[in-house]
Amino acid sequence: MVKGLWFTELQTKNMALSLKTKQSLHHESSEFQEISMVDTYEFGRMLLLDGIIMTTIKDEFVYHEMIALPALNTHPNPKNVLVIGGGDGGAIREIVKHPKVEKATLCEIDGQVIEVSKKYLPEISAALDDPKVEILVADGIKHIRESKNTYDVICVDSTDPIGPAVGLFAKEFYQGIYDALKEDGLFVAQTESPWVNEELIKRVYNDIKDIFPITKLYLANVPTYPTGLWSFTMGSKKYDPLKVDKNSIPDTNTKYYTSEIHFNAFQLPPFVQKLLK
Amino acid sequence: MVKGLWFTELQTKNMALSLKTKQSLHHESSEFQEISMVDTYEFGRMLLLDGIIMTTIKDEFVYHEMIALPALNTHPNPKNVLVIGGGDGGAIREIVKHPKVEKATLCEIDGQVIEVSKKYLPEISAALDDPKVEILVADGIKHIRESKNTYDVICVDSTDPIGPAVGLFAKEFYQGIYDALKEDGLFVAQTESPWVNEELIKRVYNDIKDIFPITKLYLANVPTYPTGLWSFTMGSKKYDPLKVDKNSIPDTNTKYYTSEIHFNAFQLPPFVQKLLK
Numbered sequence: 001m002v003k004g005l006w007f008t009e010l011q012t013k014n015m016a017l018s019l020k021t022k023q024s025l026h027h028e029s030s031e032f033q034e035i036s037m038v039d040t041y042e043f044g045r046m047l048l049l050d051g052i053i054m055t056t057i058k059d060e061f062v063y064h065e066m067i068a069l070p071a072l073n074t075h076p077n078p079k080n081v082l083v084i085g086g087g088d089g090g091a092i093r094e095i096v097k098h099p100k101v102e103k104a105t106l107c108e109i110d111g112q113v114i115e116v117s118k119k120y121l122p123e124i125s126a127a128l129d130d131p132k133v134e135i136l137v138a139d140g141i142k143h144i145r146e147s148k149n150t151y152d153v154i155c156v157d158s159t160d161p162i163g164p165a166v167g168l169f170a171k172e173f174y175q176g177i178y179d180a181l182k183e184d185g186l187f188v189a190q191t192e193s194p195w196v197n198e199e200l201i202k203r204v205y206n207d208i209k210d211i212f213p214i215t216k217l218y219l220a221n222v223p224t225y226p227t228g229l230w231s232f233t234m235g236s237k238k239y240d241p242l243k244v245d246k247n248s249i250p251d252t253n254t255k256y257y258t259s260e261i262h263f264n265a266f267q268l269p270p271f272v273q274k275l276l277k
Numbered sequence: 278m279v280k281g282l283w284f285t286e287l288q289t290k291n292m293a294l295s296l297k298t299k300q301s302l303h304h305e306s307s308e309f310q311e312i313s314m315v316d317t318y319e320f321g322r323m324l325l326l327d328g329i330i331m332t333t334i335k336d337e338f339v340y341h342e343m344i345a346l347p348a349l350n351t352h353p354n355p356k357n358v359l360v361i362g363g364g365d366g367g368a369i370r371e372i373v374k375h376p377k378v379e380k381a382t383l384c385e386i387d388g389q390v391i392e393v394s395k396k397y398l399p400e401i402s403a404a405l406d407d408p409k410v411e412i413l414v415a416d417g418i419k420h421i422r423e424s425k426n427t428y429d430v431i432c433v434d435s436t437d438p439i440g441p442a443v444g445l446f447a448k449e450f451y452q453g454i455y456d457a458l459k460e461d462g463l464f465v466a467q468t469e470s471p472w473v474n475e476e477l478i479k480r481v482y483n484d485i486k487d488i489f490p491i492t493k494l495y496l497a498n499v500p501t502y503p504t505g506l507w508s509f510t511m512g513s514k515k516y517d518p519l520k521v522d523k524n525s526i527p528d529t530n531t532k533y534y535t536s537e538i539h540f541n542a543f544q545l546p547p548f549v550q551k552l553l554k
Binding site: 006008012013014015016017018019020040041042058059061062195196219221222223227228229254255256257258260261264267269270271 | 283285289290291292293294295296297317318319335336338339472473496498499500504505506531532533534535537538541544546547548
């Protein structure tokens with residue numbers, strides 16, 4: 001085992017994060033992408049897709065709680081939930097903990113991401129075996145096109161808008177999501193960093209706003225994503241995340257999300273507000 | 278001019294941030310430390326002390342607003358304010374904008390940090406010439422020891438707790454600050470990242486809590502600091518930052534801080550709450 005290996009992600013063309021590694025656990029080229037699993041000193045085991053950090057054992061709870069719980073707790077009765085992408089199972093884990101969820105469907109295009117996560121990230125992927133979970137190894141865009149009036153909540157847990165995930169940031173896809181949701185449904189998508197992905201955030205926010213009557217952006221700190229500040233955009237047909245009864249939010253033993261952070265995450269610094277005008 | 282130079286900060290022994298540079302503007306060894314100024318593609322001009330990022334043009338507003346404004350706006354009448362460290366002038370800039378401030382004293386041990394910031398970071402340092410500002414090139418520890426019942430608000434804008442700043446994280450120093458404050462005074466210190474400086478945060482929080490009746494920690498996102506999540510700890514003799522009248526908070530044309538974020542920044546994720554128990 002070679003000592004002294006560092007993994008470096010070029011987060012933008014001018015900024016890189018490097019993590020010292022203990023060992024490389026797995027590498028393969030799947031039909032869709034390069035899948036790697038590396039153990040790091042600072043963040044523990046880490047899943048990479050095409051050399052980009054997807055999740056790490058140390059900080060994964062922030063992203064997974066924050067992509068799932070604000071949306072779930074905005075809906076008064078989130079019985080039927082869909083995750084697009086998210087093959088590591090982290091969003092599913094948060095979803096099946098919710099007392100009102102009856103069925104959670106994972107639609108992940110790359111079955112190998114699921115297999116590798118099951119083997120190397122059991123803390124994150126364990127809920128994929130929950131009896132409430134159905135796993136579809138399928139194209140999320142196609143699944144959305146074929147689903148009508150079906151889901152209460154949809155979480156778009158995609159990779160960055162390059163390669164296989166480009167279509168998950170397109171306006172036609174958001175229209176498809178609208179149609180796949182029930183008449184009071186809502187959805188959320190990860191939408192990158194307000195420090196370095198300004199144009200993407202503006203475009204996606206306006207596209208979603210053209211389709212959904214209620215559109216809101218919120219923020220969370222994910223240390224292993226560029227700039228440590230990550231945005232999520234929610235589109236909702238009926239329910240406003242800021243009008244939730246705080247006392248209705250169940251305590252699911254979270255490490256980042258709380259019933260206060262549910263509301264506070266939507267209170268944006270002016271430099272982020274400006275992007276949405 | 279050599280092309281393709283990257284600056285790398287080893288943020289912990291296992292994690293590094295790298296930024297592509299345009300040019301090196303300045304380097305000197307002062308009596309206290311290495312002072313460097315580098316222009317970067319991602320964050321603009323950047324001040325380094327002993328090779329550690331202090332501030333950058335692009336993200337400086339977060340740190341400077343958040344070290345100054347929560348404390349200033351917690352005090353109903355912050356007439357006389359002291360900044361220890363902070364030779365770049367960013368905290369002072371936010372302080373002199375506040376309508377109730379009559380005098381702002383900067384006590385910076387290294388006069389060269391002030392000179393270099395005046396030359397290369399005018400956007401940050403310009404307020405150092407404000408008639409309300411007095412600049413002391415002096416040891417903050419000594420200045421605190423000699424000040425009694427003097428200040429309404431003190432901001433400890435220090436470097437990391439290594440080298441010249443070690444004494445600024447010591448319990449005796451916090452007792453000195455208590456004595457240097459008026460009977461209803463309060464102070465704030467930058468206290469590193471809750472992801473990678475857990476032991477420091479615990480110790481400092483408990484030391485301040487032993488001395489001040491009101492002790493609170495709050496958070497902000499600073500992309501160029503390790504993990505992108507930075508903590509500040511406030512010790513107050515009388516005023517509670519969470520009991521401020523929201524309508525009393527002046528609008529000083531901020532880019533990160535708002536009257537909502539004043540309160541929200543104190544609502545901690547459970548993984549940070551745990552450090553303070």
